[in-house]
Every structure is written in C-alpha cells, then in structure tokens.
Amino acid sequence: xxxxxxxxxxxxxxxxxxxxxxxxxxxxxxxxxxxxxxxxxxxxxxxxxxxxxxxxxxxxxxxxxxxxxxxxxxxxxxxxxxxxxxxxxxxxxxxxxxxxxxxxxxxxxxxxxxxxxxxxxxxxxxxxxxxxxxxxxxxxxxxxxxxxxxxxxxxxxxxxxxxxxxxxxxxxxxxxxxxxxxxxxxxxxxxxxxxxxxxxxxxxxxxxxxxxxxxxxxxxxxxxxxxxxxxxxxxxxxxxxxxxxxxxxxxxxxxxxxxxxxxx
Amino acid sequence: xxxxxxxxxxxxxxxxxxxxxxxxxxxxxxxxxxxxxxxxxxxxxxxxxxxxxxxxxxxxxxxxxxxxxxxxxxxxxxxxxxxxxxxxxxxxxxxxxxxxxxxxxxxxxxxxxxxxxxxxxxxxxxxxxxxxxxxxxxxxxxxxxxxxxxxxxxxxxxxxxxxxxxxxxxxxxxxxxxxxxxxxxxxxxxxxxxxxxxxxxxxxxxxxxxxxxxxxxxxxxxxxxxxxxxxxxxxxxxxxxxxxxxxxxxxxxxxxxxxxxxxxxxxxxxxxxxxxxxxxxxxxxxxxxxxxxxxxxxxxxxxxxxxxxxxxxxxxxxxxxxxxxxxxxxxxxxxxxxxxxxxxxxxxxxxxxxxxxxxxxxxxxxxxxxxxxxxx
Amino acid sequence: xxxxxxxxxxxxxxxxxxxxxxxxxxxxxxxxxxxxxxxxxxxxxxxxxxxxxxxxxxxxxxxxxxxxxxxxxxxxxxxxxxxxxxxxxxxxxxxxxxxxxxxxxxxxxxxxxxxxxxxxxxxxxxxxxxxxxxxxxxxxxxxxxxxxxxxxxxxxxxxxxxxxxxxxxxxxxxxxxxxxxxxxxxxxxxxxxxxxxxxxxxxxxxxxxxxxxxxxxxxxxxxxxxxxxxxxxxxxxxxxxxxxxxxxxxxxxxxxxxxxxxxxxxxxxxxxxxxxxxxxxxxxxxxxxxxxxxxxxxxxxxxx
Numbered sequence: 001x002x003x004x005x006x007x008x009x010x011x012x013x014x015x016x017x018x019x020x021x022x023x024x025x026x027x028x029x030x031x032x033x034x035x036x037x038x039x040x041x042x043x044x045x046x047x048x049x050x051x052x053x054x055x056x057x058x059x060x061x062x063x064x065x066x067x068x069x070x071x072x073x074x075x076x077x078x079x080x081x082x083x084x085x086x087x088x089x090x091x092x093x094x095x096x097x098x099x100x101x102x103x104x105x106x107x108x109x110x111x112x113x114x115x116x117x118x119x120x121x122x123x124x125x126x127x128x129x130x131x132x133x134x135x136x137x138x139x140x141x142x143x144x145x146x147x148x149x150x151x152x153x154x155x156x157x158x159x160x161x162x163x164x165x166x167x168x169x170x171x172x173x174x175x176x177x178x179x180x181x182x183x184x185x186x187x188x189x190x191x192x193x194x195x196x197x198x199x200x201x202x203x204x205x206x207x208x209x210x211x212x213x214x215x216x217x218x219x220x221x222x223x224x225x226x227x228x229x230x231x232x233x234x235x236x237x238x239x240x241x242x243x244x245x246x247x248x249x250x251x252x253x254x255x256x257x258x259x260x261x262x263x264x
Numbered sequence: 265x266x267x268x269x270x271x272x273x274x275x276x277x278x279x280x281x282x283x284x285x286x287x288x289x290x291x292x293x294x295x296x297x298x299x300x301x302x303x304x305x306x307x308x309x310x311x312x313x314x315x316x317x318x319x320x321x322x323x324x325x326x327x328x329x330x331x332x333x334x335x336x337x338x339x340x341x342x343x344x345x346x347x348x349x350x351x352x353x354x355x356x357x358x359x360x361x362x363x364x365x366x367x368x369x370x371x372x373x374x375x376x377x378x379x380x381x382x383x384x385x386x387x388x389x390x391x392x393x394x395x396x397x398x399x400x401x402x403x404x405x406x407x408x409x410x411x412x413x414x415x416x417x418x419x420x421x422x423x424x425x426x427x428x429x430x431x432x433x434x435x436x437x438x439x440x441x442x443x444x445x446x447x448x449x450x451x452x453x454x455x456x457x458x459x460x461x462x463x464x465x466x467x468x469x470x471x472x473x474x475x476x477x478x479x480x481x482x483x484x485x486x487x488x489x490x491x492x493x494x495x496x497x498x499x500x501x502x503x504x505x506x507x508x509x510x511x512x513x514x515x516x517x518x519x520x521x522x523x524x525x526x527x528x529x530x531x532x533x534x535x536x537x538x539x540x541x542x543x544x545x546x547x548x549x550x551x552x553x554x555x556x557x558x559x560x561x562x563x564x565x566x567x568x569x570x571x572x573x574x575x576x577x578x579x580x581x582x583x584x585x586x587x588x589x590x591x592x593x594x595x596x597x598x599x600x601x602x603x604x605x606x607x608x609x610x611x612x613x614x615x616x617x618x619x620x621x622x623x624x625x626x627x628x629x630x631x632x633x634x635x636x637x638x639x640x
Numbered sequence: 641x642x643x644x645x646x647x648x649x650x651x652x653x654x655x656x657x658x659x660x661x662x663x664x665x666x667x668x669x670x671x672x673x674x675x676x677x678x679x680x681x682x683x684x685x686x687x688x689x690x691x692x693x694x695x696x697x698x699x700x701x702x703x704x705x706x707x708x709x710x711x712x713x714x715x716x717x718x719x720x721x722x723x724x725x726x727x728x729x730x731x732x733x734x735x736x737x738x739x740x741x742x743x744x745x746x747x748x749x750x751x752x753x754x755x756x757x758x759x760x761x762x763x764x765x766x767x768x769x770x771x772x773x774x775x776x777x778x779x780x781x782x783x784x785x786x787x788x789x790x791x792x793x794x795x796x797x798x799x800x801x802x803x804x805x806x807x808x809x810x811x812x813x814x815x816x817x818x819x820x821x822x823x824x825x826x827x828x829x830x831x832x833x834x835x836x837x838x839x840x841x842x843x844x845x846x847x848x849x850x851x852x853x854x855x856x857x858x859x860x861x862x863x864x865x866x867x868x869x870x871x872x873x874x875x876x877x878x879x880x881x882x883x884x885x886x887x888x889x890x891x892x893x894x895x896x897x898x899x900x901x902x903x904x905x906x907x908x909x910x911x912x913x914x915x916x917x918x919x920x921x922x923x924x925x926x927x928x929x930x931x932x933x934x935x936x937x938x939x940x941x942x943x944x
Binding site: 011014028082085087092093095100114115119205208217225233240241244245248256 | 664672761768773782923
Binding site for chain 2: 159
C-alpha cells in the first residue's frame with residue numbers, strides 16, 4: 001500500500017474496465033444519429049431524424065410497444081405472486097419448505113433455451129397458438145424466482161416486532177399488513193418489480209421460443225441483425241438506456257445519501 | 265394532564281399457565297395475580313420464561329394450558345389487537361416509516377378514536393418530546409425512542425401496560441434517569457404496569473411487588489424489601505443481591521431458633537425466618553449484615569461467629585469495600601464494610617473472624633446448587 | 641436494483657417464524673402452482689417430446705408420441721462437438737469474467753467503502769450494460785470488430801492477424817462477447833459478499849504478520865467465496881445455453897455453434913422438435929449435475 005504503483009493500479013484498472021464496458025453503449029448511441037435507411041453499418045452523416053421520427057420504421061415501434069406491454073403485465077403478476085411467496089418463506093413455518101425452495105431455485109439454474117423450448121413444447125402439445133399472451137406467461141414464469149429472492153431479502157431485514165407492535169396497538173391482521181408490513185417491504189417490492197421489468201424487457205431466448213408470429217424489441221433486433229439493424233432501433237435502445245440509468249441513479253443516490261445521513 | 269388517563273388500570277390474573285415450545289418448556293405452571301394500579305416487576309435471568317409470560321399476556325403467544333384474565337375477563341382466546349393491553353418492546357419496535365407523532369397516534373387511529381393527533385401530542389408532552397413530533401424514530405437517541413415507545417403505549421390508556429426490558433438498551437446513567445421518570449409516570453397515570461427485567465436493582469427500585477422467576481416458575485414474590493430481607497430460596501438469595509450461604513444439619517430446634525452445625529461451628533437463624541426446620545438445610549446472611557474482627561470477639565448466643573479466616577481479596581467499590589474471606593471449612597465469605605474510617609480497614613492476608621446477628625440470618629427452603637458462596 | 645437480487649446468501653432471518661401453515665399455503669399456492677404449470681410440466685413436455693417419433697404422415701414438423709431413445713444417440717452423434725464447445729466456451733468465459741470482475745467488485749466493496757456516493761455511481765456503471773438491449777450491445781461489438789473496421793485492419797497491418805482472416809466468426813470473438821455480456825452478473829454477487837466483509841478481519845490478518853497477498857488469499861478471498869460461487873453460477877449457466885453471441889448474425893461463424901444454436905436451428909429451421917428437445921434435456925441434466933456437485937463441494941447449499 002505504501003508504494004504508489006500499488007495505490008494507483010487498482011483505480012486505473014477499474015477506470016479502464018469501465019471505459020471498455022461502455023464502448024458498445026457509446027457505439028449504439030452514436031449510430032442512432034446515423035443518416036441511413038436500414039443497414040446501419042457504416043457511418044454516413046449526422047442526423048436527428050431517427051430520434052424525431054422513431055416510428056419511421058413501424059416494425060420497430062410495434063415491437064417496442066409490445067415489449068413494454070409484456071413487461072408491464074408480467075411484472076405486475078410476478079411481483080404479486082413473488083411477494084406472497086417471499087412473505088410465506090420469511091414469516092411462516094410450513095411443511096415442504098425445502099421442496100419449495102428447490103422449485104424456486106430451479107428456474108434460476110435452468111438455461112433459458114431449456115425453459116423456452118420446454119414451454120414451447122408444452123404449447124405445441126396442447127395446440128396453443130403462440131403469441132402475445134404466451135410470451136407473457138413465459139415471462140411471469142422466469143421472472144418469478146428473481147422477485148422472490150429480492151423481496152425475501154427485504155422480509156429478512158423486517159423486524160417481526162414491528163408487526164407485533166402493530167397488533168398490540170389494536171391493528172387487525174389486514175391493517176398490520178397494509179399499514180406496517182407492506183410499506184416497509186415496499187422498497188424491496190419496487191426493486192423486485194424493476195428487476196422483473198428489466199429482465200422481461202430484455203429477454204430474447206425464451207421469448208423467441210414462445211412468441212409465434214408476434215414480436216418484441218429484442219426479437220426484432222435479432223431478426224433484423226442478418227440484414228442490418230435500422231438506426232431507429234439504436235434510438236430506442238439509447239432512449240431506454242438513458243431513462244433507466246436516470247431512474248437507477250436517482251434511486252441509488254437517494255438511498256446512499258439517506259444511509260449517509262443516518263450514519264452521522 | 266392526568267385526566268386524559270382517567271381509566272384506571274385493571275387487575276391481571278394468570279391461572280395455571282404452561283407454555284411448551286418444541287423441545288423445551290418455557291413456563292412450568294404459573295399462577296399470578298397483579299392488583300390494579302400496581303407496578304409489578306417480573307425479575308429473572310435470561311431464559312427464565314419472563315418474556316414468554318409477557319408475550320402470553322399481550323396475546324403474542326398462546327399458552328399451551330391455562331387462562332389469562334384481565335379485569336376479571338377471560339382473554340385467553342382473543343387476538344392481541346382485541347386486548348386492552350399495550351407493550352413497550354425491548355427494541356421499542358417504533359415504526360420506521362412513520363413520524364414520531366404518527367407512531368403515537370397509531371393505536372388511536374386503529375380504534376377510530378376521535379382527534380388522534382391532539383391526543384398523541386398530549387401523550388408526547390407527558391414524555392416531554394412534543395418538540396420532536398415530526399421526526400422519524402431513527403433520528404432520535406435511544407432514550408428518546410424509549411420515551412416515544414412509552415407514549416405510544418400510554419396514549420391508549422391500556423388496562424395493563426407491559427414493559428419488556430425497556431431500559432436494557434440504555435446506558436447506566438440514562439437508565440437510572442428513565443427509572444425515575446417511568447415510576448413518576450406510572451404514579452401519575454395510575455395504570456397497572458408489568459415490568460419484565462433481569463436487572464435486580466431496576467426491579468427493586470421501581471416496583472411495588474417483585475416476582476423472581478427461574479426455570480419457568482415464580483420462586484418468590486413480594487415487596488422488594490421483604491424479598492431482600494428474607495429470601496426463601498438459594499436462587500433468590502443470590503439473584504437478588506449477594507448472600508453468604510452455609511449448609512449443615514439441624515442440631516438445634518427450639519421455640520425461637522434453628523441452628524445448624526457447619527464444620528463444628530454453630531450457625532443459627534430465627535425460626536420465624538426459616539423455611540425448613542430439620543435435616544440438612546441452608547442458612548444465609550447478606551454481606552452487609554456481617555462484620556469482621558481482627559481478634560476473636562466475645563459474643564453471646566444472639567450472634568453467629570465463624571473464623572478465623574484469611575482475607576484473600578479486597579475490592580474497592582466506592583462507598584464500601586468488599587472483602588472476601590476464606591474460612592477453612594466454610595468456603596469464601598463476603599463482607600461489605602462502609603468506608604467511613606480508614607480504607608481498607610484491614611490488609612490483604614490478615615486473619616479475621618466474621619460475625620453477624622442471628623436475627624439477620626435466613627433459612628432457605630432448598631440447598632444451593634453449588635457449594636461455593638460466590639455470587640452468581 | 642439487480643444486485644439486490646443476487647448473492648443474498650448471507651441475509652439470515654431472525655424472525656420468530658409463525659406456525660400457520662394455512663396462511664402460508666394461501667400465500668404460496670398461486671405462485672407455486674404457476675411454476676408447476678409453466679416451469680415443471682414444460683420440462684416433462686420436453687422429455688416427452690425428446691422421445692417422439694417421426695409422424696407416419698411424413699409431414700415435416702409433425703411427430704407422434706412414442707419412446708425413441710435413439711433421438712438422444714442421434715443428438716450426441718450429430719452435435720457432440722457443439723455440446724463440448726458450449727461447455728468449453730462457458731468455462732473459459734466464466735473464468736475470464738471472474739478474473740476481470742473480482743478487482744472491480746473488490747474496489748467498489750472494500751476500497752470505496754465509506755463513500756456511498758462513489759459506490760452508488762460505480763454500481764450504476766456496473767449494471768449500465770443491462771439497460772441497453774443485450775442484442776444491441778452484442779451487435780455493436782460485431783460492428784466494432786467487423787471485417788472493415790479499423791481495429792481489424794490495424795491488426796492485419798501489423799501482422800497480428802493474417803490478411804485473409806478476421807475477428808468475427810472466431811472462437812475468440814464469441815468468448816469475448818460472452819465474457820463482456822456476463823461481467824455484471826459476476827461482479828454484483830462478489831461485490832455483495834465483499835461489501836459485507838468485516839475490514840477488521842483483514843486488519844487482524846495483517847496484524848498477525850501476514851503479507852498483503854497472504855492476507856488476501858487466507859482471509860479476504862475465502863470470505864468472498866459465497867459471492868464467487870453465485871457469480872460463477874449466474875455466469876456459467878446462462879452462457880452454456882446462449883445462442884446469440886455464437887450466432888452467425890452476431891459474433892459467431894460456421895465453427896462456433898453452441899448447443900443453443902443447434903437447438904434453435906432444430907426447432908425453428910429444421911423443425912426437428914425431438915432432437916431439439918433431447919439436446920435441451922441433456923443440457924439441463926448436465927447443468928443440474930454440475931451445479932449440485934459444485935454447490936456441494938463449495939459448501940454453500942442455501943443459495944436461495
């Protein structure tokens with residue numbers, strides 16, 4: 001630690017790695033301003049048109065809208081189901097706990113291609129036509145475990161005495177839940193919902209197996225990759241990135257500042 | 265101020281309570297009656313079942329067997345939120361997402377009582393925290409949080425207020441200060457307080473009645489002075505203050521006196537202060553009741569005398585010195601002597617005799633688990 | 641956000657657990673039934689499909705229920721190299737990601753401790769790639785390494801790359817892409833366990849005359865092992881089934897196909913569902929065996 005090389009080696013490495021990590025993001029952003037039609041491969045000239053007219057390529061917009069709708073619906077369902085499971089695991093004693101844990105762990109330990117192909121095989125066997133709703137079903141399935149893990153971590157930090165204090169202070173079971181348990185779990189539930197949304201929005205492999213003729217933004221990009229991805233896709237990717245980073249930065253900074261204030 | 269809490273406390277009765285957890289029994293067979301308006305302390309070491317008792321009264325645990333009656337009404341099968349009982353939790357359990365005022369108003373709002381906020385503000389005035397009403401609990405000091413927890417419970421005018429080691433997290437100075445305040449508030453509001461603690465000084469200082477609990481049972485119950493003056497079991501004798509305990513066979517059983525033979529020396533206790541009158545029994549004395557002498561004193565039968573022994577340790581504790589005297593055949597005897605003259609009175613290694621008045625002896629109902637005379 | 645989910649192994653609940661199976665059942669049932677219907681039974685469907693036989697009607701993409709273990713033999717015979725390559729790529733990329741990620745996680749979790757704002761910024765940078773579509777960022781690398789790209793031409797001009805060879809389509813490109821894409825999955829769990837590391841233990845180590853390197857290997861690294869384990873699992877498993885990086889439209893070429901690519905091709909192009917399913921079942925079985933051996937040997941069984 002005393003020699004200066006050792007002192008600077010690690011920060012320099014970290015900085016360089018972060019620059020490396022940002023390369024494709026910056027690339028995508030820059031090429032969202034490229035003045036080309038469909039094959040956004042070589043740089044031609046700078047334009048704002050792609051940003052101003054995102055829906056010039058209607059398929060891009062349609063795919064994006066689909067992705068948002070699927071992510072919203074599947075997030076709502078998986079957050080509700082997952083929160084209930086997390087509370088049961090964190091607060092109640094019941095038979096079959098280890099089987100439950102295993103069933104929750106398995107989807108996280110299963111490669112997407114297996115889950116995707118399996119669900120597709122089931123839809124095929126049952127003669128279900130694939131489309132928007134089969135994607136939603138698939139997304140709820142693979143995001144559920146992540147919701148459980150996230151909310152469970154929050155349940156573990158929740159002092160059960162607080163709920164006892166609530167019932168001691170004349171709150172019945174539902175009041176205790178809505179006035180004490182739920183507000184205290186809310187940060188964890190929100191984090192789980194954001195994670196679920198991000199996983200759903202960016203999923204490609206499971207989606208491809210269960211989308212049928214319908215499309216999502218990642219599926220559109222994959223299909224378009226063979227002939228060149230239109231710059232509008234870069235616009236959407238960049239815009240989503242900026243919004244998401246802004247949200248995360250605000251959430252992160254707020255909680256770290258709060259931690260700092262409380263630590264004084 | 266006080267008229268807000270006009271409702272008097274109610275009495276509490278536990279009948280034949282037994283509580284089993286998988287693998288162990290927390291409470292053996294507990295009967296307890298606490299009169300309305302009393303400050304009652306349940307004192308015992310950790311794991312003695314006192315917190316379980318409190319949780320059963322609050323409704324947070326169900327007894328395996330037995331009944332809980334509050335104001336004569338059987339509440340055994342009612343939920344915590346239906347009982348006229350409030351608890352000040354050990355860790356305070358203040359709701360971190362609500363302001364101090366909202367914390368205090370919580371119970372009032374749940375019962376849909378009118379004007380919850382003005383009432384909560386008044387309760388905060390009682391604990392002198394109204395200026396912090398809009399803070400979040402995390403922004404308060406430990407002592408302030410403790411007072412918020414107290415206000416949050418008191419504002420509901422419960423028939424019975426349960427305090428679960430509420431002062432345990434505070435430092436010594438603050439704890440003494442809070443003891444005084446808590447006692448003053450109890451006198452002011454006139455509620456029934458049930459205070460659970462492992463701190464014997466705290467229990468004796470505040471409570472009207474103390475029950476000493478051990479292994480899921482109440483060993484002895486009474487006014488603090490009575491308990492201290494005449495402990496009935498070896499556990500109480502050692503948990504509540506310190507005691508020197510001697511074990512021997514009864515050799516004398518007269519109208520007023522019981523005496524045992526310990527290693528050839530006679531140790532007597534008044535019969536009225538003895539639980540057992542025959543066989544092998546234990547007789548004890550408090551260290552401050554004993555004195556020591558550098559030469560063998562001439563004392564009558566109204567005194568017990570043992571010795572000589574060697575002073576093997578002297579501990580300076582401020583107002584008094586604590587001497588540990590090793591008397592062959594008797595083990596170590598502790599004697600407190602006030603530092604009124606020169607200190608210490610004798611030097612380490614001195615040979616001394618120990619004496620005390622027979623009337624200060626107490627005869628126990630059981631024998632100490634260990635033969636040594638150390639405090640626990 | 642994502643890092644909340646990962647590597648929570650150490651969060652222990654001190655809650656006095658309520659004994660009310662009825663409430664627990666009501667809370668658990670909807671989600672668990674859901675997983676039963678849409679996760680477990682699909683795995684059964686997968687096994688059933690993997691044993692189907694070609695339809696008597698001879699229509700492509702139609703199969704009859706049956707018991708044809710030969711589908712597995714065929715899959716192994718036909719796609720053995722791709723299976724082996726998948727695990728080779730996954731192993732290499734996992735090790736690379738670990739080597740690259742550990743110092744970053746260490747810096748954020750230990751060196752930046754006590755500076756919450758810096759920590760928050762760095763963590764946001766770690767997860768930043770999550771927020772640009774996985775496919776877009778992989779495609780960006782394809783463009784950056786394309787045959788006409790300056791970097792390719794530079795490497796060719798200095799002779800590091802023969803003039804008739806390119807970067808895209810090589811194992812290097814695929815492993816590069818896989819490593820890049822999964823660095824955040826490795827960094828976050830390691831960060832989580834390093835963040836909890838008690839610095840006093842490290843100080844105690846150096847107080848007992850251990851050199852910094854020795855302290856690291858004897859104290860810091862073992863304590864961060866839970867994070868390393870969940871990081872390697874979160875990296876290895878998805879990589880072994882990935883087919884985007886190795887796709888010919890992205891970073892791969894004709895000799896880089898992984899199991900995922902083969903499954904995809906059999907499913908969507910050839911419509912040979914039994915072979916695709918047999919491959920998936922084998923992948924799943926291999927992962928389950930590897931994970932359980934790995935988890936047992938490293939002694940962290942309560943990952944969830």
